[in-house]
Amino acid sequence: MTAHAPDLWPQVEEAATRVDKLVATLPEPAARTDEQRAEIAAAKNTSRALRTSYLDRYIDSVYRRLTEDTAGLRIEELLDAVAAQFPGLVPSPEHMAADRGRRQADKEGWEIDQGVFLRAVLRSPHAGPHLLDAMLRPTDRARNLLPEFTRTGVLRTHSVLLERRDGTAYLTMCRDDCLNAEDEQQVDDMETAVDLALLDPGVHVAVLRGGEMTHPRYRGKRVFSAGINLKRLHAGDISLTGFLLRRETGYIRKMIAGLLVDHDRSWQSPTVEKPWIAAVDTFAIGGGMQLLLACDLVVAASDAYLTLPAAREGIVPGAGNFRLGRHTGPRISRQVILGGRRLWAAEPDARHLIDEVVEPGELDAAVERGAQRLKSPAVVANRHMLNAAEEPPEEFRRYIAEFALQQALRLYGEDVITKVGRFAGHTA
Known part of the structure; x- marks a missing residue:
């Protein structure tokens, strides 16, 4: 990683580590005070901004390294691979496991970080079509x-x-x-x-x-x-x-x-x-x-x-x-x-x-x-x-790239959390 971005990658790692340390000291998301929520939101915002800058420059080299020995990885396989090979670039399996099983209102929101990465992949004229082709293959x-x-x-x-x-x-x-x-x-x-x-x-x-x-x-x-x-x-x-x-x-x-x-x-x-x-x-x-x-x-x-x-x-x-x-x-x-x-x-x-x-x-x-x-x-x-x-495939790719992040953000919007709690009883 440092060979690709000696000026930026240490900052990405440091910001991700700070978020992890802060999460470890705070109560569960639903139990946090307004001040604690503001503190963790600021730390995550800084980390996501640095990660976005890094991915804007290096997503193609990252993607090639992840997929070089494969015919293509599906989205969840790709996220597993990047978590293993580039720690700090996406949430770890431990991050995702901690959120799994929680109500939406009680989650940390690591999916937003997945959305940051997937938007970068799908934006790329090289990586994006390759990932979308992988998703078109039979399961x-x-x-x-x-x-x-x-x-x-x-x-x-x-x-x-x-x-x-x-x-x-x-x-x-x-x-x-x-x-x-x-x-x-x-x-x-x-x-x-x-x-x-x-x-x-x-x-x-x-x-x-x-x-x-x-x-x-x-x-x-x-x-x-x-x-x-x-x-x-x-x-x-x-x-x-x-x-x-x-x-x-x-x-x-x-x-x-x-x-x-x-x-x-x-x-x-x-x-x-x-x-x-x-x-x-x-x-x-x-x-x-x-x-x-x-x-x-x-x-x-x-x-x-x-x-x-x-x-x-x-x-x-x-x-x-x-x-x-x-x-x-x-x-x-x-x-x-x-x-x-x-x-x-x-x-x-x-x-x-x-x-x-x-x-x-x-x-x-x-x-x-x-x-x-x-x-x-x-x-x-x-x-x-x-x-x-x-x-046209290129128009779909550009749309779905932005959707990957915008939908992740919407999943954790306060209005969505409130509304799904109210409407949940209208379905099954």
């Missing part, structure tokens, strides 16, 4: 499950059901107890299912839908998604890397950009892509609405609604800010994201996001018609070109 879990899914056409996990029928993969979100409000387990299950749908040569189009609920208010009804699970966020179980960044750079981006995997036509395209249909019952809230922006065809029941309640929750709605305006224009996107506007499927403005609105009982038939249309041989090539024009 080990999906690779292990592929032979069985190819044989049976069925995958059941805690959160999802994936079924292959007549060349269509039906991915049903099955968190019936919490209105399909996403947590880290569901993100893992969703990425596994998306990988399998893309890997299976017998699948030509995929359908995403919510299952029937057992939740008292919606018992027996299908619900698309209630977004992020605020109860789990309040409990401290929604992480920056395992949920927020994995979701955006993992399965959602795979739905759009495809799966980066060796295949018999890799010379044509390094990714395997397939069209996606969303079938919306009842509502698509928050992260549920974000999923619609990744789909090629959206069919909704006439009594369904869409909303991105970012201002109410206090966090950034993933890549919703990046994609929504492309569909609706800037005024509607601000009304939805900043003002919490709810769009009903039958109203005119919703047609920017929904391709077909049908009566609830006609949704199955509309999905089947859409699936048959999207099985046309020219669809994959044309969606590839549409996505190249509408969502």
Whole structure:
């Protein structure tokens, strides 16, 4: 390290050590006085500013050293590697373990330091695309499950059901107890299912839908998604890397950009892509609405609604800010994201996001018609070109780089801590 930055690295180390020593002398975060909070905040601010300056200069050499003997590391693997090879540049495993299991209000906030590092990686024209490519590769879990899914056409996990029928993969979100409000387990299950749908040569189009609920208010009804699970966020179980960044750079981006995997036509395209249909019952809230922006065809029941309640929750709605305006224009996107506007499927403005609105009982038939249309041989090539024009990889990289830090900061905003405590009881 000193060979790279003899003038700066000692200051980075010294500032990180000071933060550690100060944390060791203070009470738990929730028990600190205003003076103690101000003292630790100032120390962390100094450390983060120095680390940012260092990373602005040396991120490419750091990243190359971390990944030189690999085909690429996923985000959490990368953070483990940097903690081992460059102590002080990101929180240690001990730091992260100390926060794990605490309520969000009781955490030290080490994820902000992870966000500082990941923003620097993703900002880099060299390191950023390399990391994003690593996130597009199939997970080990999906690779292990592929032979069985190819044989049976069925995958059941805690959160999802994936079924292959007549060349269509039906991915049903099955968190019936919490209105399909996403947590880290569901993100893992969703990425596994998306990988399998893309890997299976017998699948030509995929359908995403919510299952029937057992939740008292919606018992027996299908619900698309209630977004992020605020109860789990309040409990401290929604992480920056395992949920927020994995979701955006993992399965959602795979739905759009495809799966980066060796295949018999890799010379044509390094990714395997397939069209996606969303079938919306009842509502698509928050992260549920974000999923619609990744789909090629959206069919909704006439009594369904869409909303991105970012201002109410206090966090950034993933890549919703990046994609929504492309569909609706800037005024509607601000009304939805900043003002919490709810769009009903039958109203005119919703047609920017929904391709077909049908009566609830006609949704199955509309999905089947859409699936048959999207099985046309020219669809994959044309969606590839549409996505190249509408969502260039470099623009996504620049957006997600800033998101990595801004979302980490929002996780620890006092308003978010207060709001998720109040809203937690509305989910599972």
